[in-house]
Amino acid sequence: MIIAVDAEGGDYAPREVVRGAIAAVRQYPIEIVLVGKKAILEMLLRRYSKVSGISIIDAREVVRDDEDPVQAVQSKPDSSVVIGARLVHDRVVDGFVSAGSTGATVVASFLSLKMIPGIQRMGICAVADLNQPQPTLIIDVGVNVNCKPIFLVQFAQLANILAEHVLEIKSPRVGLLNVGEEELKGSALAREAYQMLKKTNLNFIGNVEGFDVLRGKADIIVTDGFTGNVLIKTIEGYSEVVQELLELGELAGIDRYLTGPALAQYVQLTSVVRKLDYKQYGGACLLGLEGNIVIAHGRSRSTAIRNAIYLAYLAAKQGIVEALKASAYATE
Amino acid sequence: MIIAVDAEGGDYAPREVVRGAIAAVRQYPIEIVLVGKKAILEMLLRRYSKVSGISIIDAREVVRDDEDPVQAVQSKPDSSVVIGARLVHDRVVDGFVSAGSTGATVVASFLSLKMIPGIQRMGICAVADLNQPQPTLIIDVGVNVNCKPIFLVQFAQLANILAEHVLEIKSPRVGLLNVGEEELKGSALAREAYQMLKKTNLNFIGNVEGFDVLRGKADIIVTDGFTGNVLIKTIEGYSEVVQELLELGELAGIDRYLTGPALAQYVQLTSVVRKLDYKQYGGACLLGLEGNIVIAHGRSRSTAIRNAIYLAYLAAKQGIVEALKASAYATE
Numbered sequence: 001m002i003i004a005v006d007a008e009g010g011d012y013a014p015r016e017v018v019r020g021a022i023a024a025v026r027q028y029p030i031e032i033v034l035v036g037k038k039a040i041l042e043m044l045l046r047r048y049s050k051v052s053g054i055s056i057i058d059a060r061e062v063v064r065d066d067e068d069p070v071q072a073v074q075s076k077p078d079s080s081v082v083i084g085a086r087l088v089h090d091r092v093v094d095g096f097v098s099a100g101s102t103g104a105t106v107v108a109s110f111l112s113l114k115m116i117p118g119i120q121r122m123g124i125c126a127v128a129d130l131n132q133p134q135p136t137l138i139i140d141v142g143v144n145v146n147c148k149p150i151f152l153v154q155f156a157q158l159a160n161i162l163a164e165h166v167l168e169i170k171s172p173r174v175g176l177l178n179v180g181e182e183e184l185k186g187s188a189l190a191r192e193a194y195q196m197l198k199k200t201n202l203n204f205i206g207n208v209e210g211f212d213v214l215r216g217k218a219d220i221i222v223t224d225g226f227t228g229n230v231l232i233k234t235i236e237g238y239s240e241v242v243q244e245l246l247e248l249g250e251l252a253g254i255d256r257y258l259t260g261p262a263l264a265q266y267v268q269l270t271s272v273v274r275k276l277d278y279k280q281y282g283g284a285c286l287l288g289l290e291g292n293i294v295i296a297h298g299r300s301r302s303t304a305i306r307n308a309i310y311l312a313y314l315a316a317k318q319g320i321v322e323a324l325k326a327s328a329y330a331t332e
Numbered sequence: 333m334i335i336a337v338d339a340e341g342g343d344y345a346p347r348e349v350v351r352g353a354i355a356a357v358r359q360y361p362i363e364i365v366l367v368g369k370k371a372i373l374e375m376l377l378r379r380y381s382k383v384s385g386i387s388i389i390d391a392r393e394v395v396r397d398d399e400d401p402v403q404a405v406q407s408k409p410d411s412s413v414v415i416g417a418r419l420v421h422d423r424v425v426d427g428f429v430s431a432g433s434t435g436a437t438v439v440a441s442f443l444s445l446k447m448i449p450g451i452q453r454m455g456i457c458a459v460a461d462l463n464q465p466q467p468t469l470i471i472d473v474g475v476n477v478n479c480k481p482i483f484l485v486q487f488a489q490l491a492n493i494l495a496e497h498v499l500e501i502k503s504p505r506v507g508l509l510n511v512g513e514e515e516l517k518g519s520a521l522a523r524e525a526y527q528m529l530k531k532t533n534l535n536f537i538g539n540v541e542g543f544d545v546l547r548g549k550a551d552i553i554v555t556d557g558f559t560g561n562v563l564i565k566t567i568e569g570y571s572e573v574v575q576e577l578l579e580l581g582e583l584a585g586i587d588r589y590l591t592g593p594a595l596a597q598y599v600q601l602t603s604v605v606r607k608l609d610y611k612q613y614g615g616a617c618l619l620g621l622e623g624n625i626v627i628a629h630g631r632s633r634s635t636a637i638r639n640a641i642y643l644a645y646l647a648a649k650q651g652i653v654e655a656l657k658a659s660a661y662a663t664e
Binding site: 146210212225230238242253 | 563
């Protein structure tokens with residue numbers, strides 16, 4: 001199993017990407033191809049470790065966050081993100097991970113790879129803490145800001161396969177993000193999607209609300225890319241504050257001063273909020289294409305990069321693309 | 333100044349509502365009319381206090397949270413929420429506060445009161461911590477799940493007057509909730525609203541994202557009622573977790589074990605997250621109608637009820653409705 005990693009993507013590239021890649025090859029049965037500036041990557045690899053299993057493919061260009069993704073991808077064929085997506089297309093590698101511009105990764109992947117037959121739109125599926133026994137998936141967190149009901153139904157079906165095959169969640173509970181529990185609540189989009197989801201063979205549990213995300217009411221939360229993006233960024237804002245609070249608690253040795261139920265409550269709370277920490281979670285899967293693409297957070301440090309590589313490895317190992325192709329989704 | 337309060341609304345009604353009302357009359361130059369079951373309210377008032385300035389209007393019915401708002405309001409003319417809205421219409425009182433079913437409060441208010449001429453839709457404007465020097469306003473958090481761009485522009489204008497007149501924020505920074513900073517980002521709705529907001533005389537600062545809510549980047553965050561509702565409920569979910577963490581920190585005496593910059597950081601973080609605690613914040617204003625209606629959170633305890641009454645008092649005292657009517661909003 002070979003995973004390509006965009007060594008130039010992310011706020012802490014290439015250093016933290018290289019460190020994450022080293023951690024990943026040590027931990028998982030994979031090889032890694034770092035795509036980026038060869039001379040620098042060779043230096044970093046010498047500096048950090050003598051691990052085997054990591055090779056380098058030179059990329060002379062980089063797509064920056066502030067560039068228009070469509071223009072940048074088309075004008076920079078030698079950029080790390082374009083080369084990475086091509087490697088997946090050419091089946092040289094089994095998956096590609098980038099913490100660079102999300103837009104560029106989506107565009108480069110879309111231009112290099114085919115859509116899975118019957119699927120109308122790609123969706124980004126965030127996976128909140130891969131390492132938890134029960135992670136939460138949120139789809140779509142950013143590709144499709146204008147959605148039709150059928151897109152939401154297909155997002156649910158895409159995420160369902162990811163949840164079952166990769167995360168081993170049996171019969172994942174699918175919730176539709178909405179403004180109330182009742183069936184007739186919500187926007188025209190949500191109401192129509194509700195009726196369509198009811199008719200699928202998914203384990204559709206109905207509507208879920210903003211506060212249910214933290215409470216783990218559903219395994220898969222389906223929404224349009226506009227709402228999903230606002231949701232995930234709101235979670236991100238809170239996560240930062242909460243992580244700071246937890247770190248201060250640790251600094252003060254708070255667990256030494258708590259006992260009994262209070263200590264148990266503290267331990268439980270920390271596990272809930274850590275799950276939604278982008279520094280920990282395993283990145284997001286770009287679903288709907290014939291290839292395994294994982295989008296890591298732009299501020300990923302080595303742990304998050306390692307987790308994203310792990311997600312790409314699992315997706316490839318479990319044959320997500322093949323499973324998606326095998327399940328016939330009727331286009332309405 | 334007389335404020336009517338729905339004594340039957342909210343999870344902790346009537347007890348916490350009565351206690352909140354008592355706190356409010358003691359603190360602010362107002363009279364309060366409790367609308368609810370007279371015999372019980374008289375008993376509670378005798379039990380808790382002998383304050384003057386609180387009277388009772390009997391309401392024999394209650395609209396419950398699980399009832400359809402439109403049907404319930406129309407079939408229960410003697411319910412506390414309908415009577416409260418009528419009192420505002422008849423100018424017997426200067427404002428009405430309810431922690432009951434939001435849908436029922438919106439419907440009862442809409443049926444009793446006129447829309448402000450030129451305004452196409454009501455919007456619920458959440459006011460995150462009234463008592464902070466710089467609160468944050470979010471509009472619409474739940475009335476209009478399907479929006480046109482003009483609604484968002486008018487929401488911004490409604491909230492702008494609330495911010496300037498009631499909260500004394502000079503030239504409030506208006507941000508449009510979107511999926512990225514750039515002007516051309518977002519759904520068709522957001523992109524059109526952006527172009528229209530640019531042409532107003534508002535202090536429009538452009539797009540804001542989910543994580544900006546906590547960071548205080550804008551004073552007013554404008555969005556449709558679907559996204560706003562998801563946003564506010566996500567904040568609510570996190571607030572609960574964060575409040576628990578803070579309480580455990582207090583229990584452990586965390587501030588005794590932190591020093592220097594760590595202590596300063598802790599104090600700063602607590603102030604940021606407390607601001608978005610629904611137990612503290614002053615409720616939400618229903619804007620767009622010719623009357624002052626404040627919607628408190630269903631789980632409001634006495635402090636939140638007192639804050640919501642304070643918001644209604646401020647809105648009435650500062651003549652929000654008159655200010656809204658005076659500013660001519662062109663209907664497109």
